[in-house]
Amino acid sequence: MSDAALHIAARPPLGGLRLLTGLASLLAVASALWLFQGLADGNRGFILHLRALKLGTMLVVACGIGVSTVLFQTVAANRVLTPSIMGFDSLYVLLQTSLIASFGIAGFAAVPVVAKFLAEVAVMCALAILLFGSLLGRGSRDIGRTILTGVILGVMFRSASGLMIRLIDPNEFAVVQASTVVSFTRANEALLPVGALLCGIGVAAALWLAPRLDVLALGRDSAVSLGLRHAPMVAATLGLVALLISVSTALVGPLAVFGPAAFFGLIVTGMTHGLVRSHRHALLLPASALIAANILVFGQMLFERVLHQQTALSVVIEFAGGLFFLYLLLKGRVR
């Protein structure tokens, strides 16, 4: 065998590490700026506390969206789909609405926040594995049908929650709104530590599965012939996606300033694959989390502190993401 061939087969991991270090340093700068920029003398402690809370929420949400989108695209063997396009977050909203509809406001308020949250996450994981496992597990040959099914599911979940909201009385409707449309500024102090912990567990599990995810991304046939237990792996990955999406959605709400926007994940994974240029999840997963966090923190800083436009960021992200989605579809890079 030639030395050249041996050299080619041994892949240098250095480029990836350098990229991750760069992204992490950039994020550190962004976080410091976010926390300390223009800190007035009065009320320092209070403002710092608020900013830290918001920063923490942004980091958890970014991590959740970045990692869950990479995971989802690996299961779907597709670069155009995201969990939001496939209706994961609308499923979560539907779940919350039906909880309120069945237990009523009193029952809903009586359940401790954290316990309720954990129960929701558990139900969400089970539902996601059931619904999407059968759709994606058999190595979905027909991508067009998968996209269509996902979009239809998303619309169905949304209209089902809409219908339920109309059926329950207006007071309860206000509760639904409050519990699903939470913005960063009202980040729930009780949920953030639990959310961060669950997100951390999810990301750690994903990193642990990284070598197997590399094989899963080859598609069902290749994965099975290499000896991967395909069905359990699909279920585990979808479970992690559901966990991460539930955490992000619970923390910021699906309609919040930059909640799990349908196209945000798409921008993140598009940039991730462009920058990492490797198929290895050990690099892709952390890179996607860091890229998402950088976009959120820098973007939020720009719009909130420089342009004084609280809501514009999500609009810009959705618009840019929508264009990118069209570009991917038109270029035929749907696989």
Add this chain to the structure above:
Amino acid sequence: MIRLSGVSHQIGGASILNDITADLPRGRLTALIGPNGAGKSTLLRLIGRLEPLQTGSIHIDDLDLARTPSAEIARRMAVLGQQTVIASRLRLSDLVAFGRWPHHQGRPRPQDRAITADALEAFGLTPLAHRFLDEVSGGQAQRAYLAMTFAQDTDWLLLDEPLNNLDMSHARSLMARLSQLVRASGKSVVVVLHEVNYAAAWADHIVALKDGRILAEGAPQDVLTENGLGALYDTPVMVTQHDGRPLVLHHF
């Protein structure tokens, strides 16, 4: 030996395979032939556990396919399907390296890298190793998939129409390589072939499938006859001899 007993398969009520019972010999090159839609790919996918087995049983040497963990089978048998489509953006070297995955489960050792490099070299892919899979020709991609299957270095090799997209030089060198694996390294190969002359020239054993049943099996001389092939493909053919092996004239 791969032992198929009473293997039947149905898709949506249609019967694809009917009670297939056969032994595929160990240490031999076995060719599966038959017309389009005969069930060759389905049978190969069942043996390669890419489809769940519905009826009957399949044994690979001492292993019962239904009872053996998939990871263990992957160290015993490599499968290359007819239409492999890989979504991730992979370099050829990365793709071929995946062939070693059953042996290292994600932690490649130096010998895995060496075997990957050998496989790239053997299929003439070293100059292309850095290219992405979607940036090479169909035949080059096919050779990369083959190199991955070879890198898996298993006792059994199952290939569905591996000559797809290959020019005559690469087709011949692949058949020669398979034959050499069988003779020199004691491996066993099962390969679906459309061009019966490759089966005539290289196979030790031939299984002819039609409409989900075995129409004939045996040595090339016994299966590749004018009557046998005429009945198999429903078309008249002439068979002569060349170098002591059948030569099928079917292309005019």
